[in-house]
Amino acid sequence: xxxxxxxxxxxxxxxxxxxxxxxxxxxxxxxxxxxxxxxxxxxxxxxxxxxxxxxxxxxxxxxxxxxxxxxxxxxxxxxxxxxxxxxxxx
Numbered sequence: 001x002x003x004x005x006x007x008x009x010x011x012x013x014x015x016x017x018x019x020x021x022x023x024x025x026x027x028x029x030x031x032x033x034x035x036x037x038x039x040x041x042x043x044x045x046x047x048x049x050x051x052x053x054x055x056x057x058x059x060x061x062x063x064x065x066x067x068x069x070x071x072x073x074x075x076x077x078x079x080x081x082x083x084x085x086x087x088x089x090x
Contacts, residue, residue, distance in 0.1 A: 014084045022056035024087035026067075026077035029053070033064065044074045052077070052088075062089065 019025050033041040033048030041048030041064065049063040067075035067088055080086040 026088040
């Protein structure tokens with residue numbers, strides 16, 4: 001999964017106009033979750049819940065299970081399928 005993602009490409013700036021679903025694309029999220037899990041859940045865990053800031057500026061507290069699976073099959077909003085044109089949530 002993660003092996004299939006090319007990590008040798010340079011970082012490329014994305015324009016705000018490229019974001020097709022600003023209310024469904026996460027910009028920033030909490031790294032760890034202690035909110036709704038009996039144990040600390042990290043970024044690549046389907047357990048727990050986190051606060052997420054979306055491109056349109058709103059913030060939502062969501063269980064990790066509400067995040068769409070990313071290119072690596074995990075709830076990783078840094079690897080959204082279709083990139084900035086994709087959705088992290090419905």
